[in-house]
Amino acid sequence: xKDGFIKIAACAPKIRLGDLKYNADIIIETIKKAAKAxxxxxxxxxxxxxxxxxxxxxxxxxxLDTAEKELLxxxxxxxxxxxxxxxxxxLRYCGKLLNCAVVISPEQxxxxxxxxxxxPNYGEFYEARHFAADTNRELSRIVDRCGWLEPCCSxxxxxxxxxxxxGVEICExxxxxxxxxxxxxxxxxxxxxxxxxxxxxxxxxxxxKKLVSVQSAKTLSAYLYVGAGEGESTSDMVFSGHCxxxxxxxxxxxxxxxxxxxxxxxxxxxxxxxxxxxxRLNTFVSSLSDEKVYVTDxxxxxxxxxxxxxxxxASLPTTKLTRRFERTPFVPNDAGEVNARARDIxxxxxxxxxxxxxxxNAKSAVIGISGGxxxxxxxxxxxxxxxxxxxxxxxxxxxxxxxxxxxERTRSNxxxxxxxxxxxxxxVDITASVRQHFSDIGHDESDHSVVYENAQARIRTLVxxxxxxxxxxxVIGTGDLSELALGWATYNGDHMSMYGVxxxxxxxxxxxxxxxxxxxxxxxxxKTVLESVLDTPISPELLPPDESGNIAQKTEDLVGPYELxxxxxxxVLRWGYPPKKLYRVxxxxxxxxxxxxxxxxxWLKNFYRRFFNQQFKRNCLPDGPKVGSVCLSPRGDxxxxxxxxxxxxxxxxxxxxxxxxxxxxxxxxx
Numbered sequence: 001x002k003d004g005f006i007k008i009a010a011c012a013p014k015i016r017l018g019d020l021k022y023n024a025d026i027i028i029e030t031i032k033k034a035a036k037a038x039x040x041x042x043x044x045x046x047x048x049x050x051x052x053x054x055x056x057x058x059x060x061x062x063x064l065d066t067a068e069k070e071l072l073x074x075x076x077x078x079x080x081x082x083x084x085x086x087x088x089x090x091l092r093y094c095g096k097l098l099n100c101a102v103v104i105s106p107e108q109x110x111x112x113x114x115x116x117x118x119x120p121n122y123g124e125f126y127e128a129r130h131f132a133a134d135t136n137r138e139l140s141r142i143v144d145r146c147g148w149l150e151p152c153c154s155x156x157x158x159x160x161x162x163x164x165x166x167g168v169e170i171c172e173x174x175x176x177x178x179x180x181x182x183x184x185x186x187x188x189x190x191x192x193x194x195x196x197x198x199x200x201x202x203x204x205x206x207x208x209k210k211l212v213s214v215q216s217a218k219t220l221s222a223y224l225y226v227g228a229g230e231g232e233s234t235s236d237m238v239f240s241g242h243c244x245x246x247x248x249x250x251x252x253x254x255x256x257x258x259x260x261x262x263x264x265x266x267x268x269x270x271x272x273x274x275x276x277x278x279x280r281l282n283t284f285v286s287s288l289s290d291e292k293v294y295v296t297d298x299x300x301x302x303x304x305x306x307x308x309x310x311x312x313x314a315s316l317p318t319t320k321l322t323r324r325f326e327r328t329p330f331v332p333n334d335a336g337e338v339n340a341r342a343r344d345i346x347x348x349x350x351x352x353x354x355x356x357x358x359x360x361n362a363k364s365a366v367i368g369i370s371g372g373x374x375x376x377x378x379x380x381x382x383x384x385x386x387x388x389x390x391x392x393x394x395x396x397x398x399x400x401x402x403x404x405x406x407x408e409r410t411r412s413n414x415x416x417x418x419x420x421x422x423x424x425x426x427x428v429d430i431t432a433s434v435r436q437h438f439s440d441i442g443h444d445e446s447d448h449s450v451v452y453e454n455a456q457a458r459i460r461t462l463v464x465x466x467x468x469x470x471x472x473x474x475v476i477g478t479g480d481l482s483e484l485a486l487g488w489a490t491y492n493g494d495h496m497s498m499y500g501v502x503x504x505x506x507x508x509x510x511x512x513x514x515x516x517x518x519x520x521x522x523x524x525x526x527k528t529v530l531e532s533v534l535d536t537p538i539s540p541e542l543l544p545p546d547e548s549g550n551i552a553q554k555t556e557d558l559v560g561p562y563e564l565x566x567x568x569x570x571x572v573l574r575w576g577y578p579p580k581k582l583y584r585v586x587x588x589x590x591x592x593x594x595x596x597x598x599x600x601x602x603w604l605k606n607f608y609r610r611f612f613n614q615q616f617k618r619n620c621l622p623d624g625p626k627v628g629s630v631c632l633s634p635r636g637d638x639x640x641x642x643x644x645x646x647x648x649x650x651x652x653x654x655x656x657x658x659x660x661x662x663x664x665x666x667x668x669x670x
Contacts, residue, residue: 004272012229012241035081185219217249342516352625364473371410457493487614503624560603612646
């Protein structure tokens with residue numbers, strides 16, 4: 001589908017035990033609803049055509065004959081709606097009775113079956129009483145002589161959507177040590193469908209979700225689970241209709257146990273994201289087996305005269321997205337998880353700095369403190385490092401270096417924070433040094449160009465480096481991940497340090513780290529200062545204040561909102577999204593925000609331009625700890641030549657701009 005998204009669904013309909021015609025009617029009606037919603041694949045529970053708890057009636061010919069007839073009726077309906085359905089049913093095959101999931105596609109006679117490999121025969125389960133296990137898919141490899149139903153022992157691929165490959169396993173198959181989905185994923189399956197009839201007991205739902213989460217993460221796949229619901233016998237067990245879908249370990253959608261039973265659970269999986277991750281992780285081993293089974297014709301493309309499929313991306317329907325894209329992907333939604341992550345990140349930063357200081361036997365940690373967010377967090381990390389080392393916080397030498405743009409608020413916050421933390425604090429006014437430098441190079445002080453700004457940043461770095469030499473100390477860098485992505489740093493100024501503790505922390509997450517420290521430090525003085533820091537506009541303070549003495553130079557007015565840039569950064573680096581796809585999901589994520597589509601596109605262009613043009617700064621970064629899945633270290637996660645061209649990215653953005661302009665024109669001018 002367009003941009004790699006494809007819509008899938010699961011449903012646990014309310015069935016009648018042994019009433020196969022009724023059950024088939026319900027399945028057909030559900031398929032119609034799903035197709036109307038744009039779903040391309042829908043899954044139903046294990047043995048849902050008959051009911052899982054049918055007992056010895058499974059062995060009766062009338063049940064089995066009727067099952068085959070109803071499958072054919074379902075297939076005729078599927079053919080009308082360009083959808084694939086996965087339906088659980090018993091099937092006779094090679095003299096055996098199998099517990100199967102039948103994959104029904106729109107093509108003529110397009111039914112493939114997958115038989116369950118692992119039959120539970122313990123506790124409340126007694127499947128071996130009725131069914132034969134298809135161990136290692138041995139039975140499925142036998143050629144079927146009936147002609148209308150074919151066995152499937154590997155992945156299934158759609159010829160008109162080549163990247164959409166899926167596999168099927170049934171209930172207990174997931175719970176064994178070597179699940180069939182391991183092999184299916186290695187053979188190319190990006191989606192695993194599990195038709196299940198697991199009963200509900202205390203704690204089982206959470207365990208089930210954890211199991212699926214891990215399986216989808218380690219197989220780098222989407223995993224669609226659908227469990228039996230109402231209508232099953234409750235003599236000894238109760239079934240909850242639990243349906244959910246994970247993608248690479250992340251929950252996309254869920255019908256919780258006993259909630260929304262009989263209703264469709266719909267979501268979209270991102271095939272492009274999964275393919276990117278499999279390319280990126282060289283430890284993911286693909287078997288690329290020749291045993292793929294093909295199904296065709298779900299209405300997206302047709303074969304040419306040579307029988308080859310050439311889907312036209314422009315003609316593909318745009319899937320209406322229902323999955324959520326968080327506005328702040330670096331920040332968890334759950335407050336408890338945010339606190340846990342903040343605690344871990346602060347510990348990673350502090351342990352990294354502790355190891356470096358011990359390695360070089362540093363006698364002090366020298367840090368420039370401005371009263372802004374970045375330097376405040378770096379100072380907090382230094383304080384935590386001293387605590388871990390069992391050292392006096394006087395080991396930290398904080399220096400404020402006021403100049404033309406420094407405001408009283410930020411300078412006051414810097415001093416108060418240092419005093420509250422018990423660190424050494426000195427002030428070195430660099431105004432005279434900068435003016436002397438202007439005189440030396442013949443720069444007019446009234447010219448507030450980049451020379452005016454960067455000279456201040458470089459003088460400050462010179463002061464810090466020389467103080468560190470004087471004390472046998474270590475200069476602590478304060479720049480964060482978002483600034484590194486945009487190149488928002490003065491080359492050989494604040495760009496340089498001896499260890500950059502914030503190098504792996506994006507701006508949107510940085511605020512939460514400072515807030516966490518404020519709330520958990522147990523010191524009211526520290527908390528009060530940090531709250532003031534959090535309320536201060538982000539600024540390098542390199543231009544003079546306004547007439548009221550307030551900050552005049554606000555970073556986000558110049559480079560764009562960090563909320564947007566961190567969103568762009570995450571999806572470009574973590575998932576390799578191209579501009580069109582990134583613009584699409586950004587509009588979804590920020591639909592109810594203050595950012596219009598035009599504003600999003602404007603700053604997206606700025607992000608790509610700066611990201612490519614500023615690589616030369618990242619290629620000579622000082623050391624600093626990685627804290628999350630996105631990192632820009634030239635020695636680790638991101639290795640890009642400084643000379644790389646961004647033309648094809650900008651061309652795609654220009655195309656988006658032209659499209660947006662056309663859409664916004666009055667009809668007669670289009």
